[in-house]
Amino acid sequence: MKTYKFKMYNHPWSRNGHGNGELHRTIDGHAHVWNHCVALQRRYYAIYGKYISKFRLMKHLSKLKKLTRFAHWNPLPSQAIQDVAARIDKGYKKMFKDRAEGKKCGRPRFKSRRKYKSFTLTQSGWKLLSDNQIRIGKRIYRYFKSREIQGTPKRCTVKRDALGDIYICVLTDYVEPDTIRTMTGNIAGFDFGLKRYLTGSNGHDIESPLFFKRSLNAIKRFNRRHSTKRKGSKNRERARLDLARKHRRPGLGTDIANQREDFHWKLAHQLTDKYDEIRLEDLNLQGMKALWGRKVSDLGFADFIKKLVYIASLKSVKITFIDRWYPSSKTCSVCGAVNESLNLRDRTWQCPSCHTQLDRDRNAAVNINRVGASTPSGEVVSSR
Ligand SMILES: [Zn+2]
Incomplete structure (x- = not known):
C-alpha cells in the first residue's frame, strides 16, 4: 500500500467553472455529520448505557439523508458519510480497548468546522482521469501531479490544511519494490x-x-x-x-x-x-x-x-x-x-x-x- 499526496489547484478552474468551494462545503458537511453522530452516541449512552453499533449508525445515517430536515446532507457522498460512522466506531472501540488496558483515553469529541479536516471516498464517487485531473462527485478538479501514481487506486481522502488549501491523498495497492537484486547473468x-x-x-x-x-x-x-x-x-x-x-x-x-x-x-x-x-x-x-x-x-x-x-x-x-x-x-x-x-x-x-x-x-x-x-x-x- 502506498499513499500519494497531491495539492489541488487553488484558483477557480474546472470544466464547470468553479473552484474548490464544493470540496470545502463537503468537508464542512462531514463535520456536521460527525457532530450529529457524536451527539447521538452520547444521548444513547446516557439512556441505555451503551453505544450504537457501526451498522445501526450507518443505517440511521442513510435514513436521515432522505429527510427534508437533512436535505443539506444529500449532496454529500454516501460512502464518505458511512466512513464518518466507521471512524466514530473506531474511536469508541479504541476507547474501550485502552480503558480495558488501564490507559486513559477520551471518547470521540465534537469538532468545530475549522478543526474538521477531511472526508474519504472508497470505490466510488471519485476517479483519477488523464493528466492531472480527478473527478470528485460530479465535478472535475486539477491537482499538481508531482509524480506518477503506481498501482491501482483504492481510496481517496480529500484533506484541508490549516491554510484552507485542499489536498488529495490517493491510496494504492502498490508495494515498494525490493531494490536490492542479485545479478542473474541474463x-x-x-x-x-x-x-x-x-x-x-x-x-x-x-x-x-x-x-x-x-x-x-x-x-x-x-x-x-x-x-x-x-x-x-x-x-x-x-x-x-x-x-x-x-x-x-x-x-x-x-x-x-x-x-x-x-x-x-x-x-x-x-x-x-x-x-x-x-x-x-x-x-x-x-x-x-x-x-x-x-x-x-x-x-x-x-x-x-x-x-x-x-x-x-x-x-x-x-x-x-x-x-x-x-x-x-x-x-x-x-x-x-x-x-x-x-x-x-x-x-x-x-x-x-x-x-x-x-x-x-x-x-x-x-x-x-x-x-x-x-x-x-x-x-x-x-x-x-
Ligand atoms: Zn541471411
Whole structure:
C-alpha cells in the first residue's frame, strides 16, 4: 500500500467553472455529520448505557439523508458519510480497548468546522482521469501531479490544511519494490510489437494483455473509419471526435488507463528482476505513427519505457538503446544481409542470401541484442 499526496489547484478552474468551494462545503458537511453522530452516541449512552453499533449508525445515517430536515446532507457522498460512522466506531472501540488496558483515553469529541479536516471516498464517487485531473462527485478538479501514481487506486481522502488549501491523498495497492537484486547473468534484447508486446531474443515473449488488444481494435477501427472520410470533411471530424469521446468515457477509458499502468509496472519489475541488461530499440514513435496511425501513442510504449528505465535505475539494471536507424527488422540475423523489400505485412520471411526462414519479430530481437552488445557505453541510457 502506498499513499500519494497531491495539492489541488487553488484558483477557480474546472470544466464547470468553479473552484474548490464544493470540496470545502463537503468537508464542512462531514463535520456536521460527525457532530450529529457524536451527539447521538452520547444521548444513547446516557439512556441505555451503551453505544450504537457501526451498522445501526450507518443505517440511521442513510435514513436521515432522505429527510427534508437533512436535505443539506444529500449532496454529500454516501460512502464518505458511512466512513464518518466507521471512524466514530473506531474511536469508541479504541476507547474501550485502552480503558480495558488501564490507559486513559477520551471518547470521540465534537469538532468545530475549522478543526474538521477531511472526508474519504472508497470505490466510488471519485476517479483519477488523464493528466492531472480527478473527478470528485460530479465535478472535475486539477491537482499538481508531482509524480506518477503506481498501482491501482483504492481510496481517496480529500484533506484541508490549516491554510484552507485542499489536498488529495490517493491510496494504492502498490508495494515498494525490493531494490536490492542479485545479478542473474541474463541479458536479452526485445522488440516491441502490436500483437506480441515484447519479443525476446532468447525466446522470452510477453503477450499483449486483453485490454491492450481492445484499444488496438479501437485504433484500427478508428483508422479505418477516419481514413475513409475525406480530409477536412465534417464526417472526418465527427469520426475523430467519436473516438476521442470513447477514450474519455468514464469507466472504459480510465479503466484501460489504470490496467495499462498496472501492466507496465508489473512488466518492468518482472524484466528487471530477470535481466542484468535489457537491450531495446530507441522507439521511433513518429515512424510508428506513420505506419500504424497516430493513435499508436495510446498503446503506451513510450510510457512503458519511461517506467522501465526508472525501475532499472533503482535496481541498477542496465538499459541499452540501439540506434533507431539500425534496420533491425530488415537485417538477417544469421548472415547480416539486408532485405530492402521487406514489407510491414511480412510476419515471416526467407533471407534471399542464406535462405534462412526468419520470424520477423524474433529476428529483430536477436539483432537488437547483438547490436546492443556493441553499442558504445556513451550511448547507454540507464538513468532517469
Ligand atoms: Zn541471411
